[in-house]
Amino acid sequence: MSTPNGVMAGSPAVAAGRRPSGALWPTLRAIYIIWYRDVLRFWRDRTRLAVTFAQPLLYLIIFGTGLSSALSGGASGFGGAGAPAGFSYTQFIFPGIIGMSVLFGSMFAAVSIVWDREFGFLKELLVAPIDRSAVAIGKALGGATQAMAQGLILLVLAPIVGVKLTIVSVLTIIPLVFVLAFALSAMGVAIASRMRSMQGFQMVMNFLMMPMFFLSGALFPLAGLPGWMTFLTRIDPAAYGIDPLRRVLLEGAGMPPAALDRMSLTIGGTVVPIVAEAGILLAFGIVVLAIAVRNFRVRD
Amino acid sequence: MTATAVDTVISVKGLTKSFGQIEAVRGIDLDVRPGEIFGFLGPNGAGKTTTINILCTLLRATAGQASVAGIDVEHDPAGVRKRIGLVFQDPSLDGQLTARENLQFHAFVYDVPAAERAERIAAALEMVELTDRADSTVMTFSGGMKRRLEIARGILHTPDVLFLDEPTIGLDPQTRRHIWGYLSELPKRQGVTIFMTTHYMDEAEYCDRIAIIDHGLIQAIGTPDELKAMVGGDVVTITTSDNATAAPEIAALAGSDPIADNGTLRVEVPDGAAFVPRLVRETSVEVISVAFRRPSLDDVFLKLTGRAIREEEAGSADALRLMGRAWMGRGQGR
Numbered sequence: 001m002s003t004p005n006g007v008m009a010g011s012p013a014v015a016a017g018r019r020p021s022g023a024l025w026p027t028l029r030a031i032y033i034i035w036y037r038d039v040l041r042f043w044r045d046r047t048r049l050a051v052t053f054a055q056p057l058l059y060l061i062i063f064g065t066g067l068s069s070a071l072s073g074g075a076s077g078f079g080g081a082g083a084p085a086g087f088s089y090t091q092f093i094f095p096g097i098i099g100m101s102v103l104f105g106s107m108f109a110a111v112s113i114v115w116d117r118e119f120g121f122l123k124e125l126l127v128a129p130i131d132r133s134a135v136a137i138g139k140a141l142g143g144a145t146q147a148m149a150q151g152l153i154l155l156v157l158a159p160i161v162g163v164k165l166t167i168v169s170v171l172t173i174i175p176l177v178f179v180l181a182f183a184l185s186a187m188g189v190a191i192a193s194r195m196r197s198m199q200g201f202q203m204v205m206n207f208l209m210m211p212m213f214f215l216s217g218a219l220f221p222l223a224g225l226p227g228w229m230t231f232l233t234r235i236d237p238a239a240y241g242i243d244p245l246r247r248v249l250l251e252g253a254g255m256p257p258a259a260l261d262r263m264s265l266t267i268g269g270t271v272v273p274i275v276a277e278a279g280i281l282l283a284f285g286i287v288v289l290a291i292a293v294r295n296f297r298v299r300d
Numbered sequence: 301m302t303a304t305a306v307d308t309v310i311s312v313k314g315l316t317k318s319f320g321q322i323e324a325v326r327g328i329d330l331d332v333r334p335g336e337i338f339g340f341l342g343p344n345g346a347g348k349t350t351t352i353n354i355l356c357t358l359l360r361a362t363a364g365q366a367s368v369a370g371i372d373v374e375h376d377p378a379g380v381r382k383r384i385g386l387v388f389q390d391p392s393l394d395g396q397l398t399a400r401e402n403l404q405f406h407a408f409v410y411d412v413p414a415a416e417r418a419e420r421i422a423a424a425l426e427m428v429e430l431t432d433r434a435d436s437t438v439m440t441f442s443g444g445m446k447r448r449l450e451i452a453r454g455i456l457h458t459p460d461v462l463f464l465d466e467p468t469i470g471l472d473p474q475t476r477r478h479i480w481g482y483l484s485e486l487p488k489r490q491g492v493t494i495f496m497t498t499h500y501m502d503e504a505e506y507c508d509r510i511a512i513i514d515h516g517l518i519q520a521i522g523t524p525d526e527l528k529a530m531v532g533g534d535v536v537t538i539t540t541s542d543n544a545t546a547a548p549e550i551a552a553l554a555g556s557d558p559i560a561d562n563g564t565l566r567v568e569v570p571d572g573a574a575f576v577p578r579l580v581r582e583t584s585v586e587v588i589s590v591a592f593r594r595p596s597l598d599d600v601f602l603k604l605t606g607r608a609i610r611e612e613e614a615g616s617a618d619a620l621r622l623m624g625r626a627w628m629g630r631g632q633g634r
Binding site: 127 | 357358360378382384391405406410
C-alpha cells in the first residue's frame with residue numbers, strides 16, 4: 001500500500017541531487033494545506049452548509065413519517081425485522097440518514113475534483129512542486145472532513161426523532177463516522193482521478209451512489225433478504241459504516257442487544273463486530289486511496 | 301533561426317505529442333533566451349496548449365526533448381515545477397478564498413520562506429494594483445482582476461519562466477492592454493522569462509520573438525519585424541466585380557499569385573503606391589476597391605499557412621466551460 005512515506009519510492013522521476021529522504025515533510029505540508037483549503041471553503045459556503053442539513057432532514061421526515069405509517073400496520077415496526085415495541089421506523093432510519101449524508105457529502109467532494117481538473121484550481125495543484133500523492137490524500141481527507149461534518153451535524157436532530165444520545169455513544173459515533181467518510185471520500189477521489197469529463201463522472205455517480213445508498217441498510221434492515229441482494233449489500237462499503245452507527249445509536253436509546261443483533265449486518269449468519277466493520281471500511285479506504293494516488297501520479 | 305551560442309532558458313528539440321491517432325505536436329524545435337518575451341502564435345488547435353502543457357510537465361511528450369531552466373521536463377518534472385510559474389487559459393483561482401489567501405496558499409505550496417511570505421504577497425498585490433481588494437473573495441472579481449491576481453501568483457515564488465496560456469482570452473481590449481502593461485514590465489522587474497501563447501495578432505507585437513505554429517509545426521520564428529519582412533513590400537487588398545477573372549491578371553501584374561480571402565484578393569507588391577494605378581488600368585474587370593498597407597503579422601500568418609487566424613467558434617470545451625460557469629457559478633466562485 002502506498003503510505004505517505006512511500007511517496008518517492010519507486011518514482012523514477014526523482015533526479016539525482018533531490019533529497020528523497022526529505023520528501024515526506026513537504027508532502028505532509030502539502031496534504032495539510034490541501035485539506036485546510038477544503039475545510040476553509042466548506043466553512044465559508046453557508047448556503048451549502050444549510051442545504052447539506054436540509055436534504056437529510058427532508059429524507060428523515062418524508063421517509064420516516066411516510067414509511068412508519070405504512071409499516072405500522074405490520075406486526076413489527078421495522079419491516080419484519082422483529083424490533084421491540086416502542087421503537088419507531090424514524091429511529092431506525094436515523095443512523096441511515098446520517099450515513100446517507102456522509103455518502104452524498106463524500107461524492108460531492110469528489111465531483112469538485114473533476115470540475116477543478118477541467119476548469120479550475122486542481123491545475124494549480126497539479127503543476128505545483130509537490131508529490132501528486134499529496135493531492136489525492138489531501139483531497140480524500142478534505143472530503144472526509146466535510147462529509148463527517150455533514151453527518152455529525154445531524155446528531156442535533158437525535159432528540160427530535162427520539163434517539164437518546166449519551167456521551168459514550170457520541171464519542172463512539174465520531175470515529176465511526178470518520179472511517180465511513182474517509183472510505184467513501186477516498187473512493188470518490190479514486191473514481192474522480194480517472195475521470196476527465198463531468199458527464200462521465202455524473203453517470204458513474206448515478207449508477208453507483210444511489211445503489212450504494214439503497215443497498216446500505218439505511219432504509220431497511222439487511223436481514224432476511226434474497227440471496228442475490230444479500231450479496232450486493234455485503235459488498236456495499238456504506239453498509240459497513242451504517243450498521244455500526246445504528247447499533248451504537250439504538251443501543252444508546254435503550255434497545256436490547258438481542259433485538260439489535262436481529263437487524264445487524266451478518267456474514268455467514270454471524271453478526272460482524274463493530275470493530276471488524278470499521279476495520280473492513282478502513283482497509284477498503286486505504287486500498288482505494290492507494291489507487292487514487294497511483295492515478296494522480298500518471299501523466300498523460 | 302536561433303543562434304547556437306546564445307544561452308537558453310527553454311530548449312525544445314523534435315518535440316512530438318500524439319493523442320491516439322491525432323498528432324497535436326509534430327516535431328518542433330525552439331530556443332527561448334533568458335529575459336525575453338516569447339510568443340507562441342497560432343489558431344486554436346494548432347498545438348500551442350499541448351506544447352505549453354508538456355513544458356510545464358502536465359503532459360508527457362511522445363518523442364523529443366524539452367528542458368526548462370536547464371532541467372529536463374521528462375526526467376525531473378518536480379524540479380521544473382519549482383522553477384516555473386503558470387497562468388492558464390481558465391482561471392485556476394479559488395473563488396471562495398480571498399486574493400490574499402490564494403497567494404498564501406501558493407506561497408505555502410511553493411515553500412516560500414515563512415518570513416518572506418507576507419512581504420512578497422504584499423508586493424505582488426501592489427504590482428497588479430489589487431492591494432485594496434486583497435481581502436475580498438475572488439468570486440467577486442472581474443475577469444481582468446482575476447487575471448492580474450493570477451499573474452501576481454505566477455511570479456510569487458520568483459520562477460525563472462512564467463508560462464501564460466492565452467492570458468488575455470475573453471477579456472475586453474482595454475483590460476487586455478492593461479494586462480500587457482504588467483507583462484511587458486515583468487522581465488525587467490523580476491528577471492523572469494515569459495513564454496506565452498496567443499491567437500491575437502496584435503498581442504504578438506508585444507513579444508520580443510514569436511514562433512508561428514500551425515498544425516503542430518513551427519512555420520517561422522523571429523522578431524515581429526523579421527517575420528513581417530518575410531512578407532516583403534506592401535499588402536494590397538483588392539475587390540473586383542469578378543475575382544476569378546481578375547486573379548490571373550493580378551498575378552501577372554504583381555509577379556505572385558493573389559490569395560483569395562473573404563471575397564477579396566490579397567497580393568504582396570514591393571511598392572503599393574505604384575501598383576494601384578497599373579492595377580486599375582490593366583485589369584479587364586471592374587475594380588471596386590483597393591487598399592494597401594504595411595504588412596502585419598496577420599499577413600505573415602496568411603502567407604505561411606494560406607489562411608487567416610480567426611476567432612474560431614466556441615469549441616465543445618468552451619461551451620462546457622460556459623455551461624459550468626452558469627451552473628456552478630456561485631459554488632465554484634468563477
